[in-house]
Amino acid sequence: MIPENIILSENKKELTLEYGATKSVMSAEFLRVNSPSAEVKGHSPAQKKTVSGKRAVSINSIELVGNYAIKLIFDDGHATGIYTWQYLQELFKGKDKIWKDYISELRKKGLNRD
Amino acid sequence: MSDIKTLAIEKLNELNPEYPELIEDIVVANKKIYLSLKTDKAKVDKFTKIKLQIEKELAAIDGIDSVSVSLTSHSDAIQAKAIPQENASGVSEVRNIISVASGKGGVGKSTTSINLAIAINQLGFSVGLLDADVYGPSIPKLVGDRQKPKKSKAGKILPIKKYNISLMSIGFLVPEDSPMIWRGPMVISAVNQMLNDVEWGKLDYLVVDMPPGTGDVQLTMAQRVPMSGAVIVSTPQDLALIDARKGIEMFKKVNIPILGIIENMSTFICPNCKNESHIFGFEGAKLEANNQKVDFLGDIPLEIDLRECSDNGKPIILSKTDSVVSKKFLEIAKSVTKKVGDESSSSKPNIIIN
Ligand SMILES: Nc1ncnc2c1ncn2[C@@H]1O[C@H](COP(=O)(O)OP(=O)(O)OP(=O)(O)O)[C@@H](O)[C@H]1O
Ligand SMILES: [Mg+2]
Numbered sequence: 054m055i056p057e058n059i060i061l062s063e064n065k066k067e068l069t070l071e072y073g074a075t076k077s078v079m080s081a082e083f084l085r086v087n088s089p090s091a092e093v094k095g096h097s098p099a100q101k102k103t104v105s106g107k108r109a110v111s112i113n114s115i116e117l118v119g120n121y122a123i124k125l126i127f128d129d130g131h132a133t134g135i136y137t138w139q140y141l142q143e144l145f146k147g148k149d150k151i152w153k154d155y156i157s158e159l160r161k162k163g164l165n166r167d
Numbered sequence: 168m169s170d171i172k173t174l175a176i177e178k179l180n181e182l183n184p185e186y187p188e189l190i191e192d193i194v195v196a197n198k199k200i201y202l203s204l205k206t207d208k209a210k211v212d213k214f215t216k217i218k219l220q221i222e223k224e225l226a227a228i229d230g231i232d233s234v235s236v237s238l239t240s241h242s243d244a245i246q247a248k249a250i251p252q253e254n255a256s257g258v259s260e261v262r263n264i265i266s267v268a269s270g271k272g273g274v275g276k277s278t279t280s281i282n283l284a285i286a287i288n289q290l291g292f293s294v295g296l297l298d299a300d301v302y303g304p305s306i307p308k309l310v311g312d313r314q315k316p317k318k319s320k321a322g323k324i325l326p327i328k329k330y331n332i333s334l335m336s337i338g339f340l341v342p343e344d345s346p347m348i349w350r351g352p353m354v355i356s357a358v359n360q361m362l363n364d365v366e367w368g369k370l371d372y373l374v375v376d377m378p379p380g381t382g383d384v385q386l387t388m389a390q391r392v393p394m395s396g397a398v399i400v401s402t403p404q405d406l407a408l409i410d411a412r413k414g415i416e417m418f419k420k421v422n423i424p425i426l427g428i429i430e431n432m433s434t435f436i437c438p439n440c441k442n443e444s445h446i447f448g449f450e451g452a453k454l455e456a457n458n459q460k461v462d463f464l465g466d467i468p469l470e471i472d473l474r475e476c477s478d479n480g481k482p483i484i485l486s487k488t489d490s491v492v493s494k495k496f497l498e499i500a501k502s503v504t505k506k507v508g509d510e511s512s513s514s515k516p517n518i519i520i521n
Binding site: 055056057058059060061062063113114115117118120121123126130132138 | 389422515
């Protein structure tokens with residue numbers, strides 16, 4: 054599903070996708086650490102990198118990619134993540150679990166959000 | 168990265184000491200500068216000039232490929248820094264891009280593209296036609312023209328104007344007899360060149376004649392430009408339909424709406440006895456359209472005149488206006504433009520940056 058509006062909050066730390074009456078809201082940090090780029094995801098699950106220290110990250114700009122995705126450009130220079138509408142929906146649906154897993158992964162690896 | 172930023176701001180200062188104060192935001196990424204400027208809505212004309220001036224100046228910075236300046240005004244924050252479609256600068260003033268595709272070769276994409284483009288123009292729209300088939304371009308032959316394109320003052324390639332359509336094809340850019348051996352990256356850059364370096368200007372529709380299949384060119388197009396939709400051409404034959412299905416699948420994956428299927432060479436009308444015969448099977452594409460839940464846009468009979476007109480560089484829709492085929496193309500143009508009107512309002516998200 055294609056959102057009607059994609060809204061970046063004033064402090065640039067929160068992205069809202071509006072689909073009619075439903076909304077999904079995700080933080081820049083959440084989107085950054087779950088970037089679908091090969092550089093983060095690797096080419097297999099085993100290669101997935103844990104991105105840490107992104108509590109303060111914000112989104113500088115948003116580009117449409119064709120009709121199927123957006124590219125988010127973060128202020129830490131990360132600009133290779135192409136987020137398809139489908140991926141954004143999956144992220145939003147699984148938000149709580151993905152976040153919990155992320156936090157425990159950070160802990161396991163001795164990393165943190167700052 | 169950050170010194171480019173500083174350099175850019177210095178350049179702005181040199182141009183006019185007031186410009187740096189207008190900067191809302193400046194981002195440098197992937198060899199591009201994105202700049203948003205505070206704008207006074209009442210002075211749009213002035214700001215548009217400033218924008219062009221700045222884009223030109225900043226593009227001259229070493230290590231920068233392109234510059235995108237957006238004008239923002241605070242009463243309407245809409246689309247402030249939204250950077251639509253990276254790269255495809257030549258088509259920025261094109262309202263709707265529709266591609267004519269098929270999974271299989273030789274089903275009549277090019278024939279359909281040129282006649283459809285002219286038909287849409289006859290409905291009162293300004294139309295361009297991009298021949299994306301860099302392996303086997305057909306448009307120069309279909310319009311009987313091989314002039315070399317001229318360059319604009321800004322150094323961009325000007326489309327060839329023929330039959331009131333703006334045309335571009337790799338066939339205009341390279342000599343006819345030179346071998347067309349394109350490998351992947353070259354194909355992509357040829358397509359990119361036709362999107363970026365050609366001054367398409369303001370157009371209501373840009374029809375894109377695709378190469379057969381579902382390869383690189385299709386994907387590049389899907390990523391580089393916001394397409395309003397795709398028209399799939401198919402013959403009623405089963406094999407072609409399997410390929411058509413692949414074409415449909417591909418467009419679905421990248422979220423490009425399928426405007427519908429055109430069945431080409433659907434029937435043969437005997438020039439002597441005027442009897443119709445279904446040489447390639449009966450209404451196969453129509454049934455397939457139903458199965459796939461996409462619209463059926465119409466059928467074009469197999470018509471010797473159609474091929475002859477094409478071979479002579481004078482599309483049938485212009486040379487035999489009263490023929491069944493010409494009328495069918497006009498009907499299809501009507502459905503396509505109507506569908507695009509319905510789809511385009513809903514399919515492009517607004518990017519709002521507060
Ligand atoms: N309805 C028709 N009646 C008669 N001839 C036709 C018809 N449609 C197409 N043709 C002829 O069939 C041949 C192939 O058509 P065309 O070049 O348009 O196909 P294409 O799908 O663009 O091919 P390619 O995949 O090679 O790009 C041409 O000679 C054309 O004149
Ligand atoms: Mg062709």
